[in-house]
Amino acid sequence: RINSDRLWETLHETCKWGAAHRYGKGPTETGMARLTLTDEDAHVRRWLAAEVTKLGCSLSIDQMGNMFARQSGKLKSSAPMIAMGSHLDTQPRGGRYDGILGVMAALEVLRTMKENGFQTIHDIGLVNWTNEEGARFPRSMCSSGVWAGVIPIESAWNLHDIHDSSTTLRSELEKHGFLGSMACSSNAANGTLLGAHFELHIEQGPILQDSNRSIGVVKGAQGYRWLTFRVLGRDAHTGTTPLSARQDPLLAASRMIISSHEIAKRYDALASTGVLKLPSNASTNTVASEVTFTLDIRHPQDSVVQFVQEECLKSFSAIASQDGRGVAFDWTLDTDSPAVQFDKNCISSIEAAADALVGPDKRMSMTSGAGHDSVYTNKHCPTAMIFVPCRDGVSHNPTEYCSPEDWYVFLAMYG
Amino acid sequence: RINSDRLWETLHETCKWGAAHRYGKGPTETGMARLTLTDEDAHVRRWLAAEVTKLGCSLSIDQMGNMFARQSGKLKSSAPMIAMGSHLDTQPRGGRYDGILGVMAALEVLRTMKENGFQTIHDIGLVNWTNEEGARFPRSMCSSGVWAGVIPIESAWNLHDIHDSSTTLRSELEKHGFLGSMACSSNAANGTLLGAHFELHIEQGPILQDSNRSIGVVKGAQGYRWLTFRVLGRDAHTGTTPLSARQDPLLAASRMIISSHEIAKRYDALASTGVLKLPSNASTNTVASEVTFTLDIRHPQDSVVQFVQEECLKSFSAIASQDGRGVAFDWTLDTDSPAVQFDKNCISSIEAAADALVGPDKRMSMTSGAGHDSVYTNKHCPTAMIFVPCRDGVSHNPTEYCSPEDWYVFLAMYG
Ligand SMILES: NC(=O)NCCC(=O)O
Ligand SMILES: NC(=O)NCCC(=O)O
Numbered sequence: 001r002i003n004s005d006r007l008w009e010t011l012h013e014t015c016k017w018g019a020a021h022r023y024g025k026g027p028t029e030t031g032m033a034r035l036t037l038t039d040e041d042a043h044v045r046r047w048l049a050a051e052v053t054k055l056g057c058s059l060s061i062d063q064m065g066n067m068f069a070r071q072s073g074k075l076k077s078s079a080p081m082i083a084m085g086s087h088l089d090t091q092p093r094g095g096r097y098d099g100i101l102g103v104m105a106a107l108e109v110l111r112t113m114k115e116n117g118f119q120t121i122h123d124i125g126l127v128n129w130t131n132e133e134g135a136r137f138p139r140s141m142c143s144s145g146v147w148a149g150v151i152p153i154e155s156a157w158n159l160h161d162i163h164d165s166s167t168t169l170r171s172e173l174e175k176h177g178f179l180g181s182m183a184c185s186s187n188a189a190n191g192t193l194l195g196a197h198f199e200l201h202i203e204q205g206p207i208l209q210d211s212n213r214s215i216g217v218v219k220g221a222q223g224y225r226w227l228t229f230r231v232l233g234r235d236a237h238t239g240t241t242p243l244s245a246r247q248d249p250l251l252a253a254s255r256m257i258i259s260s261h262e263i264a265k266r267y268d269a270l271a272s273t274g275v276l277k278l279p280s281n282a283s284t285n286t287v288a289s290e291v292t293f294t295l296d297i298r299h300p301q302d303s304v305v306q307f308v309q310e311e312c313l314k315s316f317s318a319i320a321s322q323d324g325r326g327v328a329f330d331w332t333l334d335t336d337s338p339a340v341q342f343d344k345n346c347i348s349s350i351e352a353a354a355d356a357l358v359g360p361d362k363r364m365s366m367t368s369g370a371g372h373d374s375v376y377t378n379k380h381c382p383t384a385m386i387f388v389p390c391r392d393g394v395s396h397n398p399t400e401y402c403s404p405e406d407w408y409v410f411l412a413m414y415g
Numbered sequence: 416r417i418n419s420d421r422l423w424e425t426l427h428e429t430c431k432w433g434a435a436h437r438y439g440k441g442p443t444e445t446g447m448a449r450l451t452l453t454d455e456d457a458h459v460r461r462w463l464a465a466e467v468t469k470l471g472c473s474l475s476i477d478q479m480g481n482m483f484a485r486q487s488g489k490l491k492s493s494a495p496m497i498a499m500g501s502h503l504d505t506q507p508r509g510g511r512y513d514g515i516l517g518v519m520a521a522l523e524v525l526r527t528m529k530e531n532g533f534q535t536i537h538d539i540g541l542v543n544w545t546n547e548e549g550a551r552f553p554r555s556m557c558s559s560g561v562w563a564g565v566i567p568i569e570s571a572w573n574l575h576d577i578h579d580s581s582t583t584l585r586s587e588l589e590k591h592g593f594l595g596s597m598a599c600s601s602n603a604a605n606g607t608l609l610g611a612h613f614e615l616h617i618e619q620g621p622i623l624q625d626s627n628r629s630i631g632v633v634k635g636a637q638g639y640r641w642l643t644f645r646v647l648g649r650d651a652h653t654g655t656t657p658l659s660a661r662q663d664p665l666l667a668a669s670r671m672i673i674s675s676h677e678i679a680k681r682y683d684a685l686a687s688t689g690v691l692k693l694p695s696n697a698s699t700n701t702v703a704s705e706v707t708f709t710l711d712i713r714h715p716q717d718s719v720v721q722f723v724q725e726e727c728l729k730s731f732s733a734i735a736s737q738d739g740r741g742v743a744f745d746w747t748l749d750t751d752s753p754a755v756q757f758d759k760n761c762i763s764s765i766e767a768a769a770d771a772l773v774g775p776d777k778r779m780s781m782t783s784g785a786g787h788d789s790v791y792t793n794k795h796c797p798t799a800m801i802f803v804p805c806r807d808g809v810s811h812n813p814t815e816y817c818s819p820e821d822w823y824v825f826l827a828m829y830g
Contacts, residue, residue, distance in 0.1 A: 033696070092696030093650050093704070135698045163695075205655030224654060226699050235508050235812035238687035238711045239639060240620030240784030243680060245808060250688055251676055254669035261666055261738075265658060272653035273665055275697045280578075281448070281507030282690045283550045284641050284709040284749075285785075286811040289508065294699040296653045323676075334699075369655035370700075393660060396701040397650035 007108040008404050014104070015096050017043040021398035031398020032096055035136040036089035037065070037172035044088050045178060048128060051107060055114050057125065060192065061180030064143035064156060065173045068192050070125040071110055077122065080193035080381070084109060085127030085144075085373055086201060091135050095400020097390060102200045103128050122195060129373040130178070131156075137169040138162055140335060144373035146184045147191070148380055153184060186380035196346060197377035199385045202402045205369050206393025213364045215354045216387030219347055221368035221375050223305045223339035224298040229256065229316070232328040236287040246324035249291040250278065255322065256329075259315045260295055260308075269299040269308045270369075294334075300367050302338050337371050346384030370395075422523040423819050429519070430511050432458040436813035446813020447511055450551040451504035452480070452587035459503050460593060463543060466522060470529050472540065475607065476595030479558035479571060480588045483607050485540040486525055492537065495608035495796070499524060500542030500559075500788055501616060506550050510815020512805060517615045518543050537610060544788040545593070546571075552584040553577055555750060559788035561599045562606070563795055568599060601795035611761060612792035614800045617817045620784050621808025628779045630769045631802030634762055636783035636790050638720045638754035639713040644671065644731070647743040651702040661739035664706040665693065670737065671744075674730045675710055675723075684714040684723045685784075709749075715782050717753050752786050761799030785810075 012027070018034025018041070034040045045067065052059055052069035060068050070081050086102025106126040113119070129147075134140030137159035145151035157170035173179035185191030208216050233247035257273045264271035276293040295312065299305045313331075320327050354363040368385065377383045391401040427442070433449025433456070449455045460482065467474055467484035475483050485496050501517025521541040528534070544562075549555030552574035560566035572585035588594035600606030623631050648662035672688045679686035691708040710727065714720045728746075735742050769778040783800060792798045806816040 091698055091701055093694070093698075093701065133698075134700075138699070140700065203655065204652045205657070206660055222654070234809070236809065237619045237785060237811040238685065238689055239637070239713050239786065240618065240810060241808060242621070243676070243685065245621055248687075250691060251672060254672040257666060257669040258673065261658070270653065270658065272663075272700075272702060274653055274699045274701050274703060276665060276691065276693060278691060279508070283506055283508075283548075283811070284553070284689045284711055285549075285555065285687075286506055286508065286689050287687060288689060289812075296699055298654050370652060371654065393656060394649070394651065395655060396652040396698070397704075 002108050002112045004404050006111070007104055010107070011096065011100060011104040014044050014047060015100070017041070018090060021093055023399050028096065031400065032090040032094045033092050034088070034090045035092060036131040036133065037136070037169065037176060037178070041089055042176035042178070045128065045176070048088070048103070048107070052110065052126065055110050057110065060182050061178060062147070062182040062184040062192060063153060063180055064146050064184040065130040065178035065180065066143050066147060066184060067128040068125060069110070070123055071113070073120045073122040073124060075121055079122055080188070080195040081123035081125045082196045082198070083125055083127045083194045084198050084200070085129055085377070086199050087129045087132035087373060089131060089133050091133055091396050093398055094133070094396055095398060097202045097400050097402040098204065098395055099132055099201070101202060101402060105200050131169065132373055136161055138334065141337070141371050141373050141376055142169070143184065144376035147186055148376035149186065150376060150379070194377060194381040197374055197381055197383040198346065199372055199374040201372060201385060201387060202390040202395060202400070203387040203393065204390060204395035207366060208364070208387060208389035209391070209393060211364060213362055214358055214389065215363040216366045217347060217350050217354060217363055218342060218368050218385035218387055219365050220339060220341040221371060222298050222300040223302040224296060224335070224337050224371060225305055225309060225333060226335035227295045227297070227309070227331050227333055229253070229293050229295060229329055229331045231256070231291045233287065233289055235289045238285045238287060241287065244324055246287055247327050248287050248324060249327050250288055251323055252319055252327045252329070253291040253293055255319045256316050257293065259319060260312045263308055263311045263315065264297065267299070267304055267308055269297060269304055271308060271312070272296045298369065300339055337375060340375050340378050342374070342378055342384040343382035346382045350384055350386055417523050417527045419819050421526070422519055425522065426515060426519040427511065429459050429462060430515070432456070433505060436508055438814050443511065446815065447505040447509045448507050449503065449505045450507060451546040451548065452551070452584065452591060452593070456504055457591035457593070460543065460591070463503070463518070463522070467525065467541060470525050472525065475597050476593060477562070477597040477599040477607060478568060478595055479561050479599040480545040480593035480595065481558050481562060481599060482543040483540060484525070485538055486528070488535045488537040488539060490536055494537055495603070495610040496538035496540045497611045497613070498540055498542045498609045499613050499615070500544060500792070501614050502544045502547035502788060504546060504548050506548050506811045508813055509548070509811055510813060512617045512815050512817040513619065513810055514547055514616070516617060516817060520615050546584065547788055551576055553749065556752070556786050556788050556791055558599065559791035562601055563791035564601065565791060565794070609792060609796040611796055612789055612798040613761065614787055614789040616787060616800060616802060617805040617810060617815070618802040618808065619805060619810035622781060623779070623802060623804035624806070624808060626779060628777055629773055629804065630778040631781045632762060632765050632769060632778055633757060633783050633800035633802055634780050635754060635756040636786060637713050637715040638717040639711060639750070639752050639786060640720055640724060640748060641750035642710045642712070642724070642746050642748055644668070644708055644710060644744055644746045646671070646706045648702065648704055650704045653700045653702060656702065659739055661702055662742050663702050663739060664742050665703055666738055667734055667742045667744070668706040668708050670734045671731050672708065674734060675727045678723055678726045678730065679712065682714065682719055682723055684712060684719055686723060686727070687711045713784065715754055752790060755790050755793050757789070757793055757799040758797035761797045765799055765801055
């Protein structure tokens with residue numbers, strides 16, 4: 001039986017590193033801004049290293065700063081460990097549960113085992129994956145991606161802080177002492193092979209709550225692509241330039257955002273613009289010369305993601321010549337994360353445990369809307385995820401909340 | 416006869432203070448970023464002070480930093496001077512002619528008079544109005560507005576640098592030594608009464624060029640209003656939050672921008688969004704919590720400006736509940752500049768001079784699309800403006816260009 005109170009206390013205690021965006025008076029009523037490899041992130045990492053060491057785990061850190069804590073099993077074999085992994089970094093306006101809960105729950109499992117003198121047969125352990133969010137260094141699931149061989153380490157190391165082009169992910173790893181010596185690889189010879197990867201995570205959406213279920217058995221994750229569009233027009237005086245003579249990139253970008261929304265709606269997909277930027281010298285009475293915006297397209301089928309992207313590009317081309325003298329635009333594909341199916345055996349074992357704990361009516365099978373490190377581990381070891389409800393489906397938001405009643409259930413399972 | 420070459424040389428020579436945004440190889444092929452009361456603006460102001468003093472003008476500076484250079488006429492009366500005024504500050508991505516040409520042309524007139532020993536009957540002079548653009552301290556025609564009694568001096572002094580909230584217009588006046596002792600007022604007792612105000616300016620639009628005219632006799636200026644809208648939603652994960660559960664302020668703002676455009680088009684008015692801002696911690700996979708954008712509405716009739724504003728507000732209310740769970744919004748009115756009619760006598764004298772110089776076929780009567788300091792001087796002294804074409808109607812743009820052939824004509828008139 002895991003200790004739900006201790007988990008609650010530990011999680012919130014460690015949220016002092018990065019607490020931000022207070023929304024209520026209570027001690028835990030803040031969000032988080034613990035961007036990867038900042039001082040706050042380094043604090044919680046050093047704390048985690050000390051905790052797992054206290055439990056007798058061996059800790060290794062790879063060249064992406066991924067932290068692997070390993071507890072020996074009875075067999076004392078060199079077989080790869082079974083991992084419980086997630087991430088401790090957050091969005092700039094994130095909450096206290098996204099990623100953090102998974103790592104803290106894994107730690108609670110290790111603590112409970114230790115306390116009760118319980119030893120698994122095979123080695124078991126915990127992983128803290130670096131830069132899952134991609135909010136500071138713009139590549140999500142960054143270091144599980146390197147581990148899985150999908151992202152070349154050089155390109156991950158060279159990611160620049162989005163607000164400070166002189167800082168790279170590698171320079172921050174070095175600065176904080178988390179540039180480990182072990183290769184970041186799922187390859188046994190020089191890296192870290194995993195026997196399985198289980199990830200506990202808040203759903204980050206409203207489906208469990210709306211269906212009144214307490215456990216989501218995640219059968220896979222939807223595909224998604226991130227694109228960045230640059231729309232080019234011409235600075236012009238807003239008072240003297242007839243609409244017909246303008247090349248207005250913000251007007252065009254507005255039409256593009258709405259069009260992508262309508263297209264996604266038609267295909268039951270998602271299309272979202274999270275970032276839109278004008279030049280910093282924009283001015284009320286000047287039509288801006290240039291607008292940049294992101295587009296995040298998602299659907300459980302890759303072919304639909306592809307189709308929505310194509311429809312958007314077609315529509316954007318038409319929009320580019322719709323108003324005044326038209327605008328130009330170009331785009332880049334920044335992230336392409338195809339849909340994945342998790343491992344059937346891992347899924348079945350989660351289902352069986354959930355049935356025993358809460359009964360079949362309280363669990364449901366679902367597809368993850370978000371990407372997770374498990375998407376990448378799934379390429380090299382049997383993987384599945386356990387979702388737990390979060391209040392009103394709110395995530396990537398300071399008010400994100402997950403009730404300890406809900407943890408209790410799946411934590412029992414997790415062990 | 417004014418010296419067009421000297422004017423060209425002086426204007427471009429003084430553009431070394433603030434030159435920016437190079438677009439070609441030629442020495443004058445840059446735009447300008449001479450924001451009001453920056454070091455660059457202070458340089459050109461000190462230079463102007465020295466030049467008018469050399470010409471024997473008396474120089475007075477008021478509490479808004481407006482510079483009045485006065486050349487005595489034959490009568491040596493204390494009657495108010497006839498002023499040629501405009502501004503030396505620019506947009507952050509502005510050109511070399513907007514405002515600057517009017518001040519430099521006035522200087523050239525004073526130089527030509529001096530050279531030829533020509534003395535007017537009444538006193539004549541030059542005015543450099545502070546912060547016409549409102550690009551740094553967000554209030555356009557700011558100091559002519561204070562002079563005219565429309566803007567309270569305290570509120571103008573308290574304007575904050577849009578990028579640095581610790582800097583006010585008053586603190587910059589003090590820093591650069593341009594906080595004069597004279598009251599900023601059109602009132603004779605303690606301020607600066609003007610006998611008339613003539614302003615030479617580039618049209619900033621394409622009408623003169625398209626109609627093949629070389630002089631625009633400006634009969635007035637259209638009305639305009641600047642509003643700022645704040646749209647409030649909720650941070651949400653782009654991958655896990657169904658469209659129906661979102662409160663997406665950027666989607667709503669996009670619809671608002673397009674709607675304002677369509678409404679303006681229907682009423683032959685202008686509606687433009689020059690600035691749109693998301694929180695600095697916006698992220699590709701998070702729906703932003705808040706969006707702020709400006710709206711600039713213009714039409715020669717105030718009633719139409721009012722009507723477009725009302726239609727926009729109605730439409731925005733409908734948009735606010737259109738998608739997902741809806742958004743909230745609020746707004747402020749930042750600038751309200753009603754339409755003006757310039758002085759009939761001033762207009763006639765410009766017409767007569769234009770007819771003599773270029774003939775009636777080469778001049779046309781027009782309404783200014785932009786606000787100008789003349790809009791405010793018109794409240795307290797007979798005022799009119801002379802427009803000259805600018806290439807392709809491009810202004811508030813580094814590539815703004817006005818051909819010396821066109822200056823030649825109206826400068827002869829100006830004297
Ligand atoms: N779980 C999570 O927020 N991952 C970030 C990648 C994504 O946007 O899906
Ligand atoms: N001439 C000019 O650009 N004035 C600024 C105020 C306006 O936007 O009309």
